[in-house]
Amino acid sequence: MPYQSPVTDIRLILSHVAGFDKVAETERFSEATPDMVDAILTEAARMCDDILAPLQRAGDTHPARLENGVVRTSPGFDAGYAAIAEGGWVGMSASPDHGGMGLPITLAMAVNDMMSGACLSLQLNPLMSQGQIEALEHHASDEIKALYLPKLISGEWCGTMNLTEPQAGSDVGALQSKAEPNGDGTYAITGQKIYISWGDNDFSENVCHLVLARLPDGVPGTKGISLFMVPKIIPNEDGTLGDHNSLRVLSLEHKMGLHGSPTAVMSYEGAKGWLVGHEHGGMAAMFTMMNNARLGVGIQGIGTAEGATQHAMAYATERKQGRAGGTGTIIEHADVRRMLATMRAQTFAARSIALSCAVAIDMATATGDPAWKARAALLTPISKAFGTDTGMEVSSLGVQVHGGMGYIEETGAAQYYRDVRVTAIYEGTNGIQAMDLVGRKLSDGGEATYQLLEEICDDAEAAKAREPELARLVWDAAESLLETTEWLVTCDTPDDRNAGAVPYLRAFALVLGAQAHLAAALADPKRRALANFYIRRLLPEHRALLAHVREGAEGLMEISPDDLAA
């Protein structure tokens, strides 16, 4: 049973959970009519199902490799990438000024979701370009925009993000790469960068690196960092290609998964670069790039969860075993049914949150309303962390449904489990996301959160007549989350908030997921069974998580390294 893009679920979420109709009603996105949305989802699904999904296993069994300094990609990835580029999927939400389709980011994320489920390692490539396009649109000079954006949007060139250095991971401010003015408006970039996803490939004409580095007068820490465009091949002003830049791939990492995506150690050796944004303004530009990428990575987790769920469903409905009634396949066992229902229900919850986040981004773009901006900012770390946690949890259940077969690589279940593991780490670990949520995102005194929780309570109130029991459970959960949020806002120390940041984020996501399931049940009677499962069986975890949060840091930091030794 081959992969089928989850068009039905996405449509339901757009229409009845995430409120996409509001986006289509704005002038900015008035082209996103229901017919247009249908056409896009259908067309993208065809590409994902027919062209990308068949590449999934080759990306694992034939990893990208470095040959004489050149990256050779997995078999078929060149044709897969060409399909993505030619379909216009890289620049879907990019501005039409430089060839983009100007569509809502929500649709781009829906397509990213489908592509991730089909072939995660290849999908990571256009995701990087999308982040770069957005960063350039917001921060680059007109010259850079005119030169780079058309090529990135068409997919002729690819983009990468160069943040991390060996001694500077989550603490970006510790980076040491240098940028020296060349005197002609360009800069000489020198330094080593690690974990560069798709740092090179053999199917695009050029690879454009956005590199964080420090100018000679840059102060230590994040405030002294600037962003530079450093192309692999230096383009002429007309967009034709000139000389090779002074940069190279030193090596590719040997990773647990995602073997189709080359993760490079990059060396910049006085490479020519162009400033993007203001001097010392690199962090702002980077956050633009990362915000998009954070939601995109959450979507990667969700897409992988989708792929793993379909894979397990196919096995469970074919594998005959035991004396269970019905068809005699293992899906008739209550425990297998529980696992599959958990997979589907969590995937739906995570997808709903991420697409709601995307809708908030679009609404902020279309209306400029700070409330939408705050909503998007609030939902971004939740989408990233819960989406990727869901990817891990669901792919692990996928392995388990397969029993012994799940541990054998040829089955393919293990690949989802290995591939998705990195999504909880890159673009800011899930711990960093959670600290962002309880830190920066509550620094408004909790206003954006309270507004969202009020909406959930209102939704539950409105649902009471038709779904009294489920509505009550959702209302209670939102109230509990509200109380703990109030407690967090008044916490004295960052440690008190950070100690429970990860459980708080998960509790928040569970409540949002319950809201989504309730909405789905109201919209479609066929969704009631799954909503019931989620709200009655999975949602209760939020109480335990909130109890954890309320403990704060007291007693935690007293557990010494000695106490943690065996």
Next chain:
Amino acid sequence: MPYQSPVTDIRLILSHVAGFDKVAETERFSEATPDMVDAILTEAARMCDDILAPLQRAGDTHPARLENGVVRTSPGFDAGYAAIAEGGWVGMSASPDHGGMGLPITLAMAVNDMMSGACLSLQLNPLMSQGQIEALEHHASDEIKALYLPKLISGEWCGTMNLTEPQAGSDVGALQSKAEPNGDGTYAITGQKIYISWGDNDFSENVCHLVLARLPDGVPGTKGISLFMVPKIIPNEDGTLGDHNSLRVLSLEHKMGLHGSPTAVMSYEGAKGWLVGHEHGGMAAMFTMMNNARLGVGIQGIGTAEGATQHAMAYATERKQGRAGGTGTIIEHADVRRMLATMRAQTFAARSIALSCAVAIDMATATGDPAWKARAALLTPISKAFGTDTGMEVSSLGVQVHGGMGYIEETGAAQYYRDVRVTAIYEGTNGIQAMDLVGRKLSDGGEATYQLLEEICDDAEAAKAREPELARLVWDAAESLLETTEWLVTCDTPDDRNAGAVPYLRAFALVLGAQAHLAAALADPKRRALANFYIRRLLPEHRALLAHVREGAEGLMEISPDDLAA
């Protein structure tokens, strides 16, 4: 920071949690004096730390492979195995009648724990032999015992378990392998077996396969299955080796992890076998073998959790990042501290449960008291499933603590994560364990469970004076578990019990873990911080799990395959 066997934790658990003193007081195990225990733990730790732990990475990077029908093991595994065999560690708890040390199984499990943390893939080899030794001791004829046991106990020969066939996994009764009487008291065994751990090696003189097969008059299902000893090389009566038997390794599986352990597809082609136990009595013999192995596999999860925890601790106390106070390493971050505390606290809980299970087995052996037997039977599935779930959870946190480095194979964190994944699957998936718990283990009307929960309440009661808050939380949790157990016992249908079997098992384990932490805190003031963390932050999950259990099957089986499609 190299691996250090967790001798301190094991000593604390033996003395203050699992009640090992009772074992040492029995006549049967009177040799297990404190001095003897100390000597054994110290000696085993030395081997694990110095000889086995250095083999861990080679088992992953240089997998066992099949060359011209012969298995070649990972570099150094031959010397590692020799150290295990020569130390007498294979036959620690085997009867002295055939060369064993006759020590409590509790000590053997403690040593297995240390070996698993040092090098899981190699440790699986003696674990298989131990299961075989126990099965032979209980079920084999005197001739077979005399011929095989001395060699297995000395480690000169290795043992395997051959249960699974392509169409017969969790449903063993579906197996098709045949045994035809040869007329001379031996049998001709024909069939194919899969997932045979350590199906062959290049360091032991012989490999002895215990194979489940059906005699010509065997009825379909589990009641028609018999057990046979089928040696790779047919021994002469004096124990010298004769002809090669008609069996071979067809292939080795390409697995997600545990690469150092060859997982074989075995072909028996009229191989000569000897009946072990009664005709058609194979399942009883298999359960003996599997019960030991189930606890042993739980211990594998715990050992892996230990290795992953130490590995992450070493990184967290060395990796400098951020502006946190103290030493400036990442362990000063509240979220990292939370992860490490979770790892250590869950590992301690799982280890306490497993060693308590081992103590119950020893007490049953020493006293014949059916209450101890029931206790051991109750704790076995919990030890297996929670031990291996803990291995997965803790090794995933270990990857997360490492950040980007965790995803790079050279770091070693990923190996724990990949290796341990199979332990939740083999020897009966964790779902099967949970169904055993809510099915067979509650079929006494819950008596053994009630008795155990009463003990927990008594312990909590007694702890009230010194730890009022923690004691109250433990008491409440045990009460909640008791109520849900009462509900389970009166369930009408197996589906109602099975639907919540997995959450029930986990809730049970969390309560047992809390009891263990409380006991540790009372015994050693230095353990209070960790006990506090566990009982206040991790234990609350039990409520959500029990809410899940109480839902039963209602609404679950109504979620149709269509509802589970995207």
